[in-house]
Each structure stands twice: as structure tokens, then as C-alpha cells.
Amino acid sequence: MRIICCRFGNKFNQWHVDNLKHMIDKYSGLKYDSFEVIEDDLYGNWFNKLQMYDRFRDDENLYFDLDLVIYDKLPNLIRKNFTLLDDTWWREPAHTPLNSSIVSWTGDVSYIWDKFKKNDEFFISTYTRGSDEWYYKNIEYETYDKVCPSIKDYTYQQPPQFSVCTLGQMHHLQEKGWTGWYSNYFLPIH
Amino acid sequence: MLKICTVYFDGFYSPDYITRLHDSLRKNSTIDFQFICLSDTDVKADLVLPYNHNSNIVKHWHKLKFFSPQFAYQNPGDDIIIMDIDQVIVNNIDDLLNYPVEQNELVTYGQWWTDRLKFNGGFYKFKSGSLRKIWDDFVLNPEFWQLHYYNKGIVHKKYYGEQNYVNNKVNEHNYKLTLTPSEWITKYTDDYKENLKLNKMYMQKFNTDYMILDKEVNDKLKVIHFTGVGRKINENYLL
Numbered sequence: 001m002r003i004i005c006c007r008f009g010n011k012f013n014q015w016h017v018d019n020l021k022h023m024i025d026k027y028s029g030l031k032y033d034s035f036e037v038i039e040d041d042l043y044g045n046w047f048n049k050l051q052m053y054d055r056f057r058d059d060e061n062l063y064f065d066l067d068l069v070i071y072d073k074l075p076n077l078i079r080k081n082f083t084l085l086d087d088t089w090w091r092e093p094a095h096t097p098l099n100s101s102i103v104s105w106t107g108d109v110s111y112i113w114d115k116f117k118k119n120d121e122f123f124i125s126t127y128t129r130g131s132d133e134w135y136y137k138n139i140e141y142e143t144y145d146k147v148c149p150s151i152k153d154y155t156y157q158q159p160p161q162f163s164v165c166t167l168g169q170m171h172h173l174q175e176k177g178w179t180g181w182y183s184n185y186f187l188p189i190h
Numbered sequence: 191m192l193k194i195c196t197v198y199f200d201g202f203y204s205p206d207y208i209t210r211l212h213d214s215l216r217k218n219s220t221i222d223f224q225f226i227c228l229s230d231t232d233v234k235a236d237l238v239l240p241y242n243h244n245s246n247i248v249k250h251w252h253k254l255k256f257f258s259p260q261f262a263y264q265n266p267g268d269d270i271i272i273m274d275i276d277q278v279i280v281n282n283i284d285d286l287l288n289y290p291v292e293q294n295e296l297v298t299y300g301q302w303w304t305d306r307l308k309f310n311g312g313f314y315k316f317k318s319g320s321l322r323k324i325w326d327d328f329v330l331n332p333e334f335w336q337l338h339y340y341n342k343g344i345v346h347k348k349y350y351g352e353q354n355y356v357n358n359k360v361n362e363h364n365y366k367l368t369l370t371p372s373e374w375i376t377k378y379t380d381d382y383k384e385n386l387k388l389n390k391m392y393m394q395k396f397n398t399d400y401m402i403l404d405k406e407v408n409d410k411l412k413v414i415h416f417t418g419v420g421r422k423i424n425e426n427y428l429l
Contacts, residue, residue, distance in 0.1 A: 011244045152330060155260070169246060170329060172255070177228075177239035180260045 001060040001078065003030070006038045006049050016066040016174065019187045023070035027185060028163070030062075030074060047116070047124055047131050049100065054113035065101040067171050068148075071185045072163035075147060079104040082112065084135065085166075086143035090150050096133040098141070101166045102148055112139055157181065192223040192269045192287065193318075195256040199230045199241050199249065207275045208233040214279035218412075221287045223271075226262050228252050237262070247332050249349050250274075253311075254328050254356075259319030268318035276416045277312060280407045286313075289370055293320040296360050299415075300369030302395050303377060303388065310375075311353030312415050324359045374412040376401060 003024060007017055017037055024030055038051055052063060060078045064070075085099040115138060116123055127134040135141060149159050150168045158181040159165055165182070167173055173182055176189045183189075194215060198208050212225050212234045227235035230243060239262060241252060255261045256272050264270065269291060291297045297315040301308070328335050339351025360367050373396045379385055385402070392401035392408070401408050 009244075155326065169332075172242070172245060172247065172329075173260075175240055175242055177255075177262050178260055179263060 001030075001032045001062065002034050002036055002056060003032045004036045004038065004052050004056065004061060004063040005066055006052070006063075007066065008039065008041045008046075008048050009044065011171070012066045015187065015189065019174070020064055020066050020068070020070075022187045023068075023185055024064070027072055028070050028074045032062075033059075043120070043124060045124070045130075047120070047134075049131060050113050050116050053105075053109050053111075054117075057108040057110050060106050061104060063100075063103040065166070067167040067174065068101060069151065069165045069167065069182045069185055070163065071158065071165070071182070074163050077102060077104055077144070077147070078106070079142065079144075080106045081142050082109050082139070083142040083144060084132075085148055087150070089146050090153060095129050096136040098132045098136050098143070099148075099166070100132050100135065102144065102164070115139070151182065155180065191265065192221065192271065193226055193256075193262060193264065194223050194271045194273060194287075195226045195228070195253075195262060196235075196273055196275050197228045197241070197250055197252045198233055198275060199243075199252075203275060205229075205231055205233045208235060211273065211275050211277060211279070215283070218279045218281060218283050219287055220282075221284055223287065228255065228262075247329075248336055250352055251328075251332065251336050251349070253352065254325050257316075257321050257325035258329075259322055261325075264318040266318060270314075270316055270318050272314040274312040274415070278414045278416075279412065280414055281409065281412045283412045286370060286374060286412055289315060289368075291315050291317060291368070292366070293317050294364075295366040295368055296321060296356075297368045297370060299375045299413075300372035301375060301377070302372040303391060309353055309357040310415070310417075311356060312375075312417065313370075313413075314356070321360075321363075321365055323363050324356060327359060328355065373410040376411060376414055377417045378402070378414045379416065 005017060005020055021035055040051060042048055062077055082105045084103045085101055086097050087099040088097045123134055148164050148166055149162055151165045151170055152168060154165060172178060196208060196211065198205065208227050224236045226237045226239065227233045228239045228241050230241035253272050256270055289297050295316065299310040299313050301310050335355055336349050339345045339354045340348050344354060345351045376388060376392060389401045393399065396410065398408055401411065
């Protein structure tokens, strides 16, 4: 099994990658064969993530965004078919129900990359709010059950029945100076 | 613990604004406090926290972070003061720093001059975490709030309106608003005529002979705030 993450631009740095690996190794209970980091900044935006479908065409794959808190043993997130999060259980309807903070597939789904790559300029100019809307309108997918709430609903107390939480827009919680239940699971921030 | 919190970012001001504020606070008070600056460069402070230029939070809106009890290593019971850095302390300010504050209460400057908004964002004092909804509401949609008052035509410069936001949230959440004695502060400018007008107003309002006369400052005055869009501290008043 392969763990995958992506780091581009200035928003995230090596601490974020190390921190994800730390949380996976210490709290998730996941056993994996390789930890892969994609850093090729082809587009200057989050469409870069789609490279992983081209690069990893075999075995079990589990992708995580860097702005997550993993604080307990994860449920089985490995999927055969292309699967990502559906956020509609915790947020207002938006341009897409999907969230690619956690993604899994087994084997070859390079058709996703091929479809995007063929018209990349058009797609990037059309789906200006990110790749999750592109998935929604262009790719067949399956979604996880309720596995990953947003920290916006749990800023002051740890979600009791889950083991992973997305920071969403609240990236500041991974900056120096912030302390809460979540920071107990992060690497020290310098 | 009293924490005095500030924000500095490269652009309009320079790091010596922080040095000046820090030194003048220490010089003009006998109270123990921790001086904190959220900054994108090295500044003179007891604690410097990073200003993230890649954040969806911009400019002085970072001030609102201090309303979160999870920021700047706050502890329950701490008194938090947030100050703008375009101020000069001119007399002892123990009474200002020690100004009593309770849970769910915001203390800010009383101001005597005419302003459209009767609310001064240059000084906020509150109990740690007791006004956390000001931050919690903001962080759900910073992009919206940071342009809301500009888009509504209430302020005329992009990303202004932070004090309008705080004022509105104080009202919305029924927080108690307390103003410090207004003779403690004045605004000041680099415009001679405007300053003359301010001096006259202060003299009439507080029945006194002068507010600022050359480098003499009225004993009642504690803080000079160089407020207004594009205004910097007048170098003549670096007391």
C-alpha cells in the first residue's frame, strides 16, 4: 500500500509533509510500503494533485492532504474504485459536494489524468474553484461514509467518534502560536 | 498575565514602530506584561509569532487572531490588550493597562473627536477567550468579512473595516462595551491646521490650556494615535 501527499508552492513546507507522516506513523495504525510526495508544480494550483493518477498505476493508493489532523486509528480507507470524501453532511451545499482531502483507488486510474491533461487549459479556466468541482462534473466516483468532519465544528473539542479531521480553510492552526487539542498531535512547530 | 498584542507587516510601517511602542510602553508603565508581535520580520518583542503572507487572512485583520483563546499561548484568566502600532505613549499608562475588565466585556478608547464610527480599533482589552465569537465568526469566511465593509461602501479602502467588524460583533453578541476616559487619548496628524483644530477642541472639551504645545503634552493625555488612512507617526512627536 502506498501513501501519497502533495506539496507545491509556498503554502506548505517540509514541516507539513513531516507532520503528516508523523501523524500517520504514530496515530493512524496504517501499515504502508511507501510514502510518496509529489512536488512537481505543473499548474501552480491544486490541479497538480491529478499527477498522482498518472504516476501511481498499481497497488493500493491512499492520498492525504497536508492540512489534516489524524489523531486516532483510522478506519479502513483503502478502496478498489476511485473514492473521495463527500462533505455535504457537515457543510452547506456548494459548487461541489466532493472533497479530495482523502482519496483512494487500487490499480490504474490514469484515465483521470488523461482526461484532464487533454484539455487542461480549458478545465483550469472553467473550474476556477478547484479540482473537486472538476471531479464532480467529469469523473465517476464513489464516496466515503462519514469519516472526516471539519475542524470548524470542533475547534474547542476533539471530535469524539472520528479519527481524522480536515482543517479546511483553517490552515492557521498549523502555524506557530496556535494551541488546542489538535496541536497535541502535530510535530512541534518552530 | 497581561499580554499586549500587536501586528506588524512589511509595507506601510517599519519595524522601528514596534521598537518605539514596546519601549514607550515599558518606559511609561510599572505593570508587568508580555509584549507580543505577530510579524513578518524580526522585531523587538517578548514573543514574535509568524505573519503568514500565504494566508487567506490579510493585513491588520490578523489582529483578530488574539480574540481566540487558542492563539499566542493564552491561559484562562489572562488579560489581553490588542494595540495598533501607530501610537505614541506620552505619559504613565498604568491606569489604561490596568483598566478593569470582566468576562464578555470589551474595553476600548473613548474618543472625543467627531468620527463616523464611534469606536476606536487602536486598543482592545478583554479577558482571554471571553470574546472568542469575534474570531470564530470571522474565520468561517475571512474573504467575505475582509471586503464586506468596502463592498458595502462603508469604508473607502480595500481591506479596511476591521473595527467596523469588531463593533458589529460586539453588538451582535451582546458583549458589554466600555470606553476609557476620552481625555486619555487624542488622534494627531501631520497636518498643522488639523492639529490646531484638534488642540482647540480638546481645550474646550476638557477645559484646559492646551493639549500639545510644542513638545509639552497635557498631563491628562496618555496616548497619541496617528489614525487615518495613509497616516504615519509624526516624527516631531517621538517623545
